[in-house]
Amino acid sequence: MNELMEMLKDRPFFEGLSEAHMKLLAACAALRSFEPDVCLFREHEPAEAFYLVRSGTVALESRLPGRGARTFATLGEGDMLGWSWLIPPYRWHYDARAITPVHTVHFDAAVLRDRMDHDPELGYALLKRFTGLIVERLQAARLQSLDIYGDADVGLGG
Amino acid sequence: MSVSAAEPAHEPMAPEPWRIRQVRREVADGEVFTWTMEPLSGEAAVARPGQFNMLYLFGVGEVAISISALADDGTPVHTIRAVGSVTRAMQDLGPGDVVGLRGPFGSAWPVAAAEGRDLVLAAGGIGLAPLRPVVHAVLARREAFGRVLVCYGARSPRDLIFRDELEQWRANPDLDLRVTVDRGTADWKGDVGVVTQLIDRGGFDGRNAIAMVCGPEVMMRFSALSLHRRGIAPERIHVSMERSMRCALGFCGHCQIGPHFVCRDGPVFPYPAMEPAFRVNEL
Numbered sequence: 524m525n526e527l528m529e530m531l532k533d534r535p536f537f538e539g540l541s542e543a544h545m546k547l548l549a550a551c552a553a554l555r556s557f558e559p560d561v562c563l564f565r566e567h568e569p570a571e572a573f574y575l576v577r578s579g580t581v582a583l584e585s586r587l588p589g590r591g592a593r594t595f596a597t598l599g600e601g602d603m604l605g606w607s608w609l610i611p612p613y614r615w616h617y618d619a620r621a622i623t624p625v626h627t628v629h630f631d632a633a634v635l636r637d638r639m640d641h642d643p644e645l646g647y648a649l650l651k652r653f654t655g656l657i658v659e660r661l662q663a664a665r666l667q668s669l670d671i672y673g674d675a676d677v678g679l680g681g
Numbered sequence: 682m683s684v685s686a687a688e689p690a691h692e693p694m695a696p697e698p699w700r701i702r703q704v705r706r707e708v709a710d711g712e713v714f715t716w717t718m719e720p721l722s723g724e725a726a727v728a729r730p731g732q733f734n735m736l737y738l739f740g741v742g743e744v745a746i747s748i749s750a751l752a753d754d755g756t757p758v759h760t761i762r763a764v765g766s767v768t769r770a771m772q773d774l775g776p777g778d779v780v781g782l783r784g785p786f787g788s789a790w791p792v793a794a795a796e797g798r799d800l801v802l803a804a805g806g807i808g809l810a811p812l813r814p815v816v817h818a819v820l821a822r823r824e825a826f827g828r829v830l831v832c833y834g835a836r837s838p839r840d841l842i843f844r845d846e847l848e849q850w851r852a853n854p855d856l857d858l859r860v861t862v863d864r865g866t867a868d869w870k871g872d873v874g875v876v877t878q879l880i881d882r883g884g885f886d887g888r889n890a891i892a893m894v895c896g897p898e899v900m901m902r903f904s905a906l907s908l909h910r911r912g913i914a915p916e917r918i919h920v921s922m923e924r925s926m927r928c929a930l931g932f933c934g935h936c937q938i939g940p941h942f943v944c945r946d947g948p949v950f951p952y953p954a955m956e957p958a959f960r961v962n963e964l
Contacts, residue, residue, distance in 0.1 A: 672806035672836035
């Protein structure tokens with residue numbers, strides 16, 4: 524558990540959490556690794572976890588009828604993965620697949636959700652961090668959808 | 682060929698004839714291409730990374746094109762995207778054809794100011810072209826710089842330019858190259874997402890880093906926010922602006938942004954000088 528605590532303390536996402544809350548997070552955490560092509564989770568499955576990606580690349584994918592899986596984002600070292608565990612009905616909204624060997628810290632979100640309900644300070648601290656993460660990803664998705672490299676992207680090149 | 686100071690050669694409004702020596706297609710459909718050229722006079726001014734030249738296709742028109750490399754003999758290399766009437770016509774030219782060239786013009790990337798610091802280069806789309814000479818300058822004196830992170834975003838894998846060189850950079854332990862695309866393909870094994878996410882993953886000391894950003898304005902705005910969030914002071918973030926350059930000398934006003942003439946005072950600016958303009962629609 525000490526090893527996990529040290530690992531989490533280094534990450535900006537957990538910066539500012541109290542010692543007690545860090546201990547609780549570490550108690551809910553375990554190291555998990557995934558071989559290439561293995562799914563960390565699949566769309567519609569119960570969302571009972573979130574992850575800190577320690578190394579490797581994870582593809583977030585949606586399946587389109589007749590077109591197979593389409594990657595809409597990738598996550599890498601230091602990224603947090605998963606917030607569906609925070610929002611009813613607590614089911615994943617997409618697939619997450621390892622595209623290289625992936626090493627993660629896996630958090631038992633079901634336990635944490637229960638603790639957050641009973642400890643508003645913990646609940647607020649984690650919600651604040653996950654809301655920031657959701658906003659970052661939303662901004663990124665908006666930029667992606669704008670097709671900013673279309674014909675208007677001339678630069679001093681044309 | 683002889684080279685002289687960094688000021689435009691001869692009469693700055695008169696194009697000098699240059700011959701295209703080599704054409705390289707950067708993407709499959711040839712929409713982006715690179716010209717290596719030589720001056721018919723045998724003389725050329727030496728450009729600095731970040732500057733641009735005015736290229737004149739006789740009888741068609743003139744466009745501002747950034748310098749994407751400096752050849753071994755100091756002559757500028759230009760990478761062009763065929764999107765307007767002039768650049769589309771340029772797409773049909775080949776080795777031996779002659780065009781007019783005025784330049785080099787404008788401000789340069791502050792490469793010397795990056796010495797002793799970590800350096801973050803963020804490029805979007807064809808914005809990699811003006812930043813490429815910075816990478817070359819850094820690699821030539823690698824020991825003078827701290828960590829060097831190159832973040833490059835493009836629309837799709839087929840839109841990536843300088844592919845061979847990207848592979849060399851990726852294999853070079855002196856550089857940390859990260860590439861992402863907005864839309865992947867079935868065979869794309871790299872990152873999918875926007876270039877700001879590559880910056881957010883960090884790997885540099887923001888307190889002692891300098892950043893240079895080139896791409897669509899919305900990309901530069903969000904990149905500057907990400908860089909600042911990672912600890913880089915706004916005055917150490919530099920952006921390269923694109924506007925309709927005509928005279929390239931600060932006379933005609935076509936490229937004016939507030940008090941700044943992009944052709945003369947830019948195209949490279951410290952971010953705080955351009956930040957107010959980024960907040961004005963259609964400016």
